[in-house]
Amino acid sequence: MDGYRQRIVDRTLDEVFPHLAAIALEGAKAVGKTATATQRARTVLSMTTAPQRAALAGNLDLVTAVDPPVLVDEWQLVPDVWDRVRDAVDADRSGGRFLLTGSASPAPGLRVHSGAGRIVSLRMRPLTVAERGISDPTVSVRELLRGSSPKISGHTSLAVGDYADEILRSGFPGIRDLPERARDLQLDGYVSRVIDRELPENGMTVRRPAALRAWLAAYAAATASTASYTTLLDAATAGDDDKPARQTVAQYRDYLQRAFILDPVEAWMPAFAPLKRLGASPKHHLVDPAIAARLVGVGKQGLLVGEGAPNPATGTWLGALFESLVTQSVRVYAEAADSRIGHLRTRDGDHEIDLVIESPDRSCIAIEVKLSDTVHDTDVRHLAWLQRELGDRLIDRIVVNTGPYAYRRPDGIAVVPLALLGP
Known part of the structure; x- marks a missing residue:
């Protein structure tokens, strides 16, 4: 073709x-x-x-x-x-x-x-950052999973504004190259078709499309968080005396996940179980962060100045969507290497790792996502904690950020701009 x-x-x-x-x-x-x-x-x-x-x-x-x-x-x-x-x-x-x-x-x-x-x-998921052709990756997830602590290097000119553009352009091949206005209309139409056509075609009777859209917008606003489904329902129906039944909302969630619109990251539970008091809630992600941005109604300028839904886990709405963009790509890279991903959070919230890649032999890579062009010691404290807990099973630690250079810190932690990470 x-x-x-x-x-x-x-x-x-x-x-x-x-x-x-x-x-x-x-x-x-x-x-x-x-x-x-x-x-x-x-x-x-x-x-x-x-x-x-x-x-x-x-x-x-x-x-x-x-x-x-x-x-x-x-x-x-x-x-x-x-x-x-x-x-x-x-x-x-x-x-x-x-x-x-x-x-x-x-x-x-x-x-x-x-x-x-x-x-x-x-x-199959939307285009990863590596598949979009905006840069040449220099760090391979497959190579990292081999456990040899490969040399980390590379340079990219992409910065925060460019990643905001990539979030909003989406990873849908037929949408991302459209002019901005046409692209936004296509994304809006995508959501409408899912609610009005795709779900009914696949067996779901949507009696209150507006309520389903409101719930989906609340889910989008909770991107990269572990907010409870009760919290999402309350956010979707604030001031509404006629709330959908919890059973109805559970059906929304089930059908949207079966239509691959919801793409949550499940909590990572290591098979060898050396860790205690781990949380079990999934992290919320839509199939593409561009859809989340459209549902919440925020554009590039709003992202850059901090408009949108505040997200305590990621600091800003742009931080949440950047984490979702990273997750979208890393999940594809990991699956191509026969590995799975999860997120880690202790029940008391003392420790949290944004992404954990686990290979078939149970070795792991821990990833923290930072919307920053620099990495400080405080940014890697959870990675250091997990290294102490897992020992040799943790074969690499990475901070994925928005900086210009890929390198290894003196403590062995790799710093990799998202544009330089690939399969």
Whole structure:
């Protein structure tokens, strides 16, 4: 495809698709799943097209009759196709046969069997900072996870204002390069389509769209925090005597997460459990911080002068969105290296680590996010604490910031501008 922008997930697909019969590429609308999957498909069956959707719904065997590799785009609109692909894989496990893209999990009432052992799921998210082509990364997360304390170096000209621009431009490939006004309208329309169309299409009856939008805005205002869901509901319904029932709000949360709009970072609970009194609340993040900014209604100037929702955990609203931008990228880099991320916070709040990457062998990297171009000793005190607690299991410590240079401090902690961090 002309103009296709190479994605990090392409490397994983190139490596594993020739050996796996079926892969489900999942993620929110507009992250680029179809463009990426189309690179590898000989036949495309699009469930967003009424004739093709009707043809497949009426004859599920069509997926095995056409030339492979077969892409079934937005498969969840014809949920039975999942089971048909699963059966086809049982009959023939040859690699590189099926790709399924989906922007929502099927509604809870639908019977869709697990694809375990037959269909491998890969998550796709908006463009990471490294994928946006705004700089050349010099520090690799995969290399850091090898535990060799690699040399840290590099220089970038990007500063706070540039990161504010990247937050607002978004990581959606089809949106980020639009003029500002058009981009903002597209982002507003994205939220409206999710509420008015995508959720109903996937089984949720939205009786009070305004209430759902208010709750989503409250969630956006809590970006990078662990605010309780009760607090979010109270913020969304301040002065409203007719509040949605907690069960309704729980459904909002469930459906928005199944549509990949909510992308929380779960609390990190080390399998080897040497740490005590850890909190269990997730950190709130939307699929893209640009959506959070639009929901709260703040632009670049407002971010730079400190307007918007105050966030005690990150200091400023821009700090919260910067942490969300870092999280969006680091999560993709970690998953590409077969690792997972979480956040760490003790129940008493004495210690907090913004991100912890844990590899399959349980070694860890701790990351603090700082909206600053300099790093002081007070900024790394939690990293020092975690090193004392975990010892050799903590193989590296990083501060991701907005400065110009990547380097290692005398205490061994790496300082890496976000623009220089890559997969």
